[in-house]
Amino acid sequence: DDLESMFRLASNEALNAFGDGRCFVEKYVDQPRHIEVQCLGDGTGNVIHLFDRDCSVQRRHQKVIETAPATGLSRETRQKIFDDAVRMLSLNKYRNAGTVEFLVDKDGNHYFMEVNPRVQVEHTITEEITGIDIVQSQILIASGKTLPEIGLTQDSIPEPTMYAMQCRVTTENPAHDFRPDTGTIDVFRMPAGFGIRLDDGPGFPGAKITPHYDSLLVKITAKARDRKAAAAKLIRALREFRVRGVQTNKSFLLNVLNHRDFLDGEVTTGFIAQNPDLLSPLKEKDRAQKLLQYIGEVLVNGTPKSLGATGDPPSQVDPIVPQIDMQREKNKSLKQIFDEEGPSAFAKAVREHKGLLVTDTTWRDAHQSLLATRLRTIDMLNIAEPTSVALRNAYSVECWGGATFDVSMRFLNECPWERLTSLREAVPDIPFQMLLRGANAVGYTSYADNVVFKFCQLAKDSGMDVFRVFDSLNYIENMRLGIDAVGQAGGIVEGAVCYTGDVSDPERGLYDLEYYLHFVRELEAAGIHVLAIKDMAGLLKPNAASMLVGAIRSEFPNLPIHVHTHDTAGTGVASMLAAAHAGADAVDAATDALSGTTAQPSLGALVASTKGTDLDTGLSLHEVSKLNEYWEEARGLYAPFESGQKSGSADVYIHEMPGGQYTNLLYQSTQLGLTGQWSHVKTAYAAANRLLGDIIKVTPSSKVTGDLAQFIVANNLTEREVVEKAEELSFPNSVIEYFQGYLGIPPFGFPEPLRSRVLKGRTIEGTSGLSCFDGRPGAQLPPYDFDLNRKTLEEKWSADKISDHDVMSHAMYPQVFDEFMERQEEYGKLSYLDTRTFLTGMKVGQELNVSLEKGKQLIVKLISVGETTDDGIVNIQFELNGQPRSVHVKDKRSGVAETKRLKALKGVTGSIGAAMPGVVLETKVKKGDKVVKGDPLVLMSAMKMETVITSPCDGVVKQVAVTAGDQLDGGDLCVEIDES
Numbered sequence: 001d002d003l004e005s006m007f008r009l010a011s012n013e014a015l016n017a018f019g020d021g022r023c024f025v026e027k028y029v030d031q032p033r034h035i036e037v038q039c040l041g042d043g044t045g046n047v048i049h050l051f052d053r054d055c056s057v058q059r060r061h062q063k064v065i066e067t068a069p070a071t072g073l074s075r076e077t078r079q080k081i082f083d084d085a086v087r088m089l090s091l092n093k094y095r096n097a098g099t100v101e102f103l104v105d106k107d108g109n110h111y112f113m114e115v116n117p118r119v120q121v122e123h124t125i126t127e128e129i130t131g132i133d134i135v136q137s138q139i140l141i142a143s144g145k146t147l148p149e150i151g152l153t154q155d156s157i158p159e160p161t162m163y164a165m166q167c168r169v170t171t172e173n174p175a176h177d178f179r180p181d182t183g184t185i186d187v188f189r190m191p192a193g194f195g196i197r198l199d200d201g202p203g204f205p206g207a208k209i210t211p212h213y214d215s216l217l218v219k220i221t222a223k224a225r226d227r228k229a230a231a232a233k234l235i236r237a238l239r240e241f242r243v244r245g246v247q248t249n250k251s252f253l254l255n256v257l258n259h260r261d262f263l264d265g266e267v268t269t270g271f272i273a274q275n276p277d278l279l280s281p282l283k284e285k286d287r288a289q290k291l292l293q294y295i296g297e298v299l300v301n302g303t304p305k306s307l308g309a310t311g312d313p314p315s316q317v318d319p320i321v322p323q324i325d326m327q328r329e330k331n332k333s334l335k336q337i338f339d340e341e342g343p344s345a346f347a348k349a350v351r352e353h354k355g356l357l358v359t360d361t362t363w364r365d366a367h368q369s370l371l372a373t374r375l376r377t378i379d380m381l382n383i384a385e386p387t388s389v390a391l392r393n394a395y396s397v398e399c400w401g402g403a404t405f406d407v408s409m410r411f412l413n414e415c416p417w418e419r420l421t422s423l424r425e426a427v428p429d430i431p432f433q434m435l436l437r438g439a440n441a442v443g444y445t446s447y448a449d450n451v452v453f454k455f456c457q458l459a460k461d462s463g464m465d466v467f468r469v470f471d472s473l474n475y476i477e478n479m480r481l482g483i484d485a486v487g488q489a490g491g492i493v494e495g496a497v498c499y500t501g502d503v504s505d506p507e508r509g510l511y512d513l514e515y516y517l518h519f520v521r522e523l524e525a526a527g528i529h530v531l532a533i534k535d536m537a538g539l540l541k542p543n544a545a546s547m548l549v550g551a552i553r554s555e556f557p558n559l560p561i562h563v564h565t566h567d568t569a570g571t572g573v574a575s576m577l578a579a580a581h582a583g584a585d586a587v588d589a590a591t592d593a594l595s596g597t598t599a600q601p602s603l604g605a606l607v608a609s610t611k612g613t614d615l616d617t618g619l620s621l622h623e624v625s626k627l628n629e630y631w632e633e634a635r636g637l638y639a640p641f642e643s644g645q646k647s648g649s650a651d652v653y654i655h656e657m658p659g660g661q662y663t664n665l666l667y668q669s670t671q672l673g674l675t676g677q678w679s680h681v682k683t684a685y686a687a688a689n690r691l692l693g694d695i696i697k698v699t700p701s702s703k704v705t706g707d708l709a710q711f712i713v714a715n716n717l718t719e720r721e722v723v724e725k726a727e728e729l730s731f732p733n734s735v736i737e738y739f740q741g742y743l744g745i746p747p748f749g750f751p752e753p754l755r756s757r758v759l760k761g762r763t764i765e766g767t768s769g770l771s772c773f774d775g776r777p778g779a780q781l782p783p784y785d786f787d788l789n790r791k792t793l794e795e796k797w798s799a800d801k802i803s804d805h806d807v808m809s810h811a812m813y814p815q816v817f818d819e820f821m822e823r824q825e826e827y828g829k830l831s832y833l834d835t836r837t838f839l840t841g842m843k844v845g846q847e848l849n850v851s852l853e854k855g856k857q858l859i860v861k862l863i864s865v866g867e868t869t870d871d872g873i874v875n876i877q878f879e880l881n882g883q884p885r886s887v888h889v890k891d892k893r894s895g896v897a898e899t900k901r902l903k904a905l906k907g908v909t910g911s912i913g914a915a916m917p918g919v920v921l922e923t924k925v926k927k928g929d930k931v932v933k934g935d936p937l938v939l940m941s942a943m944k945m946e947t948v949i950t951s952p953c954d955g956v957v958k959q960v961a962v963t964a965g966d967q968l969d970g971g972d973l974c975v976e977i978d979e980s
Contacts, residue, residue, distance in 0.1 A: 005948075012939070013946045016921070029111060031268040032103035034058065035070050036116075037085040038126045040137055042146045043095030047086045048154045050126045050134070052078065055101075057256060058269050059178050064249070065167045065256055066122040068129050069160050071227065072266040077108040084112065097123070097138045103269075121219060124199055125164035128223045130157060164223045165230040167253045169241065170215040174252035174279045179916035179970065180215050184208050186886050187244035187289055190218070191237035195230075197221040205886050206875075209246050211918045211941075211967070217248065227265055231257045244289040244885075251281050288858055288880055289887070290828030291850065296876040296887040297827075298841035299865055307411050307839075308372060308641065308667060314836045315636025321382055322626035324389045333392065335429050338465055343492045346431075347529040350395065350560040350585050356615040357395035357586035358607075359433060359562070360387075361600045362631065363423070364398040366590035369566060369599040369659045371641045372667060373407040376838065377419045377831050379637070383630050384426035390627050391430055393618035395562070395586040396466050399423055400459075401434030403660070403699065405442040406813060409820040413830045417462055417805035424463025433466040433494075434459065436486065437699065439478040439778045440471075443812045444700040445742060446478075446778035451811050453485045454786065458808055460489040468532050468564075470496035472701035475744035476522045477776040483526045494562060495528030498696045499535040500656060504544040509694060510748055513551050520552055520559075530560040533579075536658040536698040538566035538598075542578040553583030562586040565601065566659030570648040572601030573609065580615050591624070593631040597648050598659035604628060637835040643667065655686045658702045665706045669713075677713055684709040687719045692738065693751040700734070701743055707732040726757035740764055741773035784811055796906075797821055872896030902961060902973040909953045910977035914940060914968040916947065922964055925975065929957045937975045938962060955979040 007023060015021030038050040054070040055063045085100035099116040123134050140150045147153065172178040185207045190198055199219040222233035235257050238250055255278040256262050272278055303309045338346040350357065367375035391397060400420050408416040424432060439446050441455045456467065469482040474497065486493045497519050501511030520531060533548065549561060563579040565572050565588065576587040589595065589603040596602060607619045643663035669681050688708035689697065697705050711732055712722065739755045764770045773780065786807055793802045793810060810817040830838060832850050842848060842862040850858040863877040872894035878885045904913025922939040925931060931951045938949040955977040962974050
C-alpha cells in the first residue's frame with residue numbers, strides 16, 4: 001500500500017540531493033542481511049578483498065552498527081561473495097578502494113546491490129581486523145603504485161583472528177523516529193581505553209549542530225577477540241561518552257549492543273522494526289548540566305522575581321554544623337512507642353510524662369512566619385544529625401504541611417515529598433509533625449474526600465507521625481474528614497481548636513470559654529488522640545491561657561493538651577508557661593534565632609525557665625544553644641526574605657492577624673503598590689474581620705480576610721461602603737468563595753445583608769444554579785480519578801517521572817505542579833545547591849562542591865561570563881570535575897527581541913507541528929483545502945532525511961503557518977485543521 005508514496009519520497013530525496021530523481025525498482029528480498037566486501041584495486045586488473053562486513057543493523061536503510069568479519073554465513077556462501085566481488089572489479093580494472101555490497105537471504109542466496117567507489121564510514125573495522133591502512137593504501141595506488149608493489153596480495157592477507165565493531169553516534173532521537181536534533185553542544189567528553197578507536201566529526205563544546213549537515217558526531221570502533229567482547233567494549237565506551245545540548249542515538253546503540261539476538265550474531269535489516277523496544281530512551285539524569293544552566297540563568301538574569309528575594313543579599317558566612325555527642329537513653333522514645341504500640345499508646349505516654357514536652361517549629365512555622373516559608377531542605381538536612389540528638393526528648397519536630405507544601409514546588413523548585421522522606425531518613429527517632437488543613441489538606445480549597453484520605457496515607461507512609469488537624473473556621477464537619485483520614489492512615493490525630501478573641505475578657509464577644517469547651521467535646525467525640533490549642537495570631541494572653549487550659553484539663557483529665565502560639569506581642573513565653581502550669585502537656589517553640597515577633601516563643605528561654613522545676617523539658621540548654629548557633633548564621637542566608645520587622649507589636653490584639661500571615665501580607669501589600677500603607681492594611685484587616693462575621697483567622701480564612709483588607713485599602717473604602725456597595729463591587733475571588741461556602745460555615749453563621757448582596761446574581765460553577773454550598777463543600781464533590789489523572793500525567797511527562805506522590809501533588813495544585821515539572825525539565829533538582837548559590841549564583845574563579853548523592857560529588861568552578869552577543873546570548877564557561885562545560889543563557893535585559901514561532905498545541909489533534917528541526921521544502925495544501933487523514937501537508941528536510949508531515953484527521957485547512965525555505969524547530973506550528 002505504501003509503495004507508491006515511498007517511491008515518490010525516495011525519488012524526491014534523490015532529486016534534491018543529486019539533481020536526478022530517477023529510481024529503479026529491483027528484486028524484493030525478504031528480511032535479508034546486508035553484507036559488503038572491502039576491496040582494493042590498482043587499475044591493472046589486480047584486485048584483493050579485505051574480507052567482509054555485516055551492516056544489517058539499519059534504520060531507514062542507513063547503517064548504524066557494523067561488524068567485521070561477518071558471522072553466521074556458510075563458508076561456501078562467503079567464498080562466493082568474495083569471488084563475485086573480486087571478479088566484478090577485476091574485469092572493470094577498478095582502481096582505488098571500493099566496497100561491493102550484497103543482500104543475503106535466509107537461504108544463503110546473495111544478490112548484488114552496488115559498488116561504492118570510495119572509502120566508506122565503516123572502513124575502520126576492516127582496518128582493525130586486517131591491520132591494513134586503507135586510506136594510506138588508496139593514496140599509494142593513486143600515486144601509481146600497484147598492489148604487489150605496496151605488498152598487498154590476497155595470499156599475504158591472513159584470515160582475521162580479531163573481531164571489530166563500529167557504531168555511529170548521531171544527533172538523532174530514536175524515540176521519535178530518529179528525528180535529527182539541532183542546537184549547541186555544551187558538553188562533549190570522549191571515551192578512551194584499550195581496544196577503542198575514535199574517528200570524530202563536528203563534535204566539541206560550543207559546536208553548533210545545524211539541519212544542513214550530516215548528523216554524525218563520532219564513530220566509535222572496538223576491537224576484541226570475539227563479538228561479545230567487542231560489544232562489551234563498545235558498551236563501556238558509550239557509557240563514558242557524554243554529550244549535552246543535543247539529543248543523540250546513544251540509548252538506541254546501547255539497547256542494540258545489549259540485545260541477545262545481536263550478540264548471537266545474526267540479525268537482518270528488519271531487526272530494528274521487529275524490536276521497537278530498542279527505541280526506548282536511555283534514562284540519563286543530566287543533573288550536572290542542568291544545574292550549571294540554572295547557575296548561569298541566575299548569573300545573567302538574577303534571582304527569579306517570583307521568589308520574592310527583595311531584601312539584602314545573602315550573608316557570606318557559611319553556617320557551621322555543630323558536633324553534639326549522642327547520649328544513650330534508658331527509656332523508649334515517643335517515636336518508638338508510637339511505632340511499636342500505636343497512637344493511643346503515644347497519647348497515654350504524653351499524658352503520663354513528667355515535665356513539659358516541647359515541639360520545635362523551626363523547620364516549619366518559624367520560617368513560614370519570619371522568612372515567607374523560604375527555608376530550603378538542604379539547610380535542614382545540614383543540621384539534621386545534631387537536631388536528632390539535641391531534641392531526642394522533644395514531643396515532635398514540626399517540619400511539613402501548611403504552606404511548605406505549596407512553596408516547595410512553587411518557589412523553591414523542590415518536591416515536598418522528597419523533603420519529608422529525606423528528613424525522615426536523617427532524623428529517625430523523633431516524631432515528625434505536620435499541619436493539615438482538615439478538608440483542605442495542604443491546599444486552599446476543598447477536595448474530594450478520597451483525595452484527603454489518600455494524602456494522609458501517603459504522608460504517613462512517607463514518615464509523618466503527628467497530624468495537627470485544624471479547620472480555618474472551626475467547622476466540625478471539615479474537621480471530621482481530616483480526623484477520619486488521619487485515623488485510617490494510622491497517624492496520631494492532634495485535633496486543633498483554633499483560638500481567637502480573648503476568653504479573659506467577658507466583653508470580647510462570642511468566643512468565650514463555653515464556645516471552646518463545646519468544640520473540644522465535639523473533637524474528643526470524633527476520636528482525636530491529642531488536643532491542640534492553635535493560637536495562630538498570638539492572642540492567648542497568660543491569664544487567658546490559664547483559664548482556657550485549666551477549664552479543658554478539668555473536664556478532660558486524660559486528654560493530652562498541646563498549645564501553639566505566636567510571639568507577636570512578646571508574651572509568648574509567659575503564655576506557654578501559664579498554659580503548662582494549668583495542665584498543658586506540650587507547647588510549641590522555635591530556636592532562638594528564628595523565634596519571637598510573629599514566630600513562636602524562644603526554645604532556649606523555655607528550656608532555661610523550666611530547668612530544675614516540675615516542668616523541666618528534658619532538653620539541654622547547652623545542646624539547643626549549639627543548634628541555635630547554626631541557625632543564627634543560617635538565617636543570614638535568607639536576608640533577601642526578611643520582612644524588616646524589628647520588634648513585636650501589641651496591636652495584634654486589635655487586628656488579630658496570624659503570625660504566619662503577617663510577613664507574607666506585608667510583602668504582598670508592597671507588591672500591590674500599597675507601600676507606606678501597612679498601618680492602613682492592619683486597620684482594614686480588623687474591619688475585614690468584622691465584615692466577615694468575626695471569624696477564626698487561619699489559612700485559608702486568613703487569606704480571605706487579608707484579601708478583603710487589601711481590597712478595602714486599594715479602593716479607599718469604609719466598612720459601611722463595603723456593605724452598601726456590595727452588589728456593584730468586584731470583590732476578590734477568595735471573598736466571593738468564602739460567602740459561597742467553599743470553606744464551610746463560620747461558627748456564628750454568615751453576616752447579612754453583606755452575604756446576600758455579594759452573592760446576588762452569582763452561581764457556583766459546575767453546579768445547577770447553586771449560589772452557595774449547604775454544609776461541607778467537599779461532600780458534594782465527585783471522587784477524584786487517580787488512575788485517569790496518573791495516565792494523563794504519564795503521557796505528558798513520561799511514566800518513569802510520575803509517582804504516587806506526583807499524582808497527589810497535581811491533585812492538590814495542578815498548575816503549580818505542571819510549572820514545577822517544567823522547571824525540573826529545564827534545571828533538574830536544585831535542592832543540591834547551597835542557598836547562597838541558589839539565590840545569587842557564583843563568582844568568577846569560585847569553586848563549589850555539590851553533593852548529588854552518596855559517592856557522587858561535583859566540583860564546579862566558574863571560569864568566565866562572556867559579554868552579551870548581538871543575538872542577546874551570554875556564553876558562560878565552567879569547569880566540572882576538571883572538564884570544560886559551557887552554558888548559553890538568553891539575557892532578558894539585552895533588549896534583543898526574540899522571534900518565536902507559534903507552537904502546535906498539545907492534545908489538539910488539528911494543531912500540527914514540525915516533527916523535527918529542519919527546513920520546509922514544500923507545502924502541499926493551502927487554506928480552505930479539504931483533507932483526509934493521511935494526506936501530505938508539508939515536506940521537510942533535515943540532515944539528508946526528508947519527512948512528510950501528514951494530516952492526523954479529516955477536516956478543512958484553517959491555516960498554513962509555514963512556507964518553503966522556513967527554518968523550523970521541533971513542535972513549531974505548521975498547519976491548523978478544523979476537524980468540525
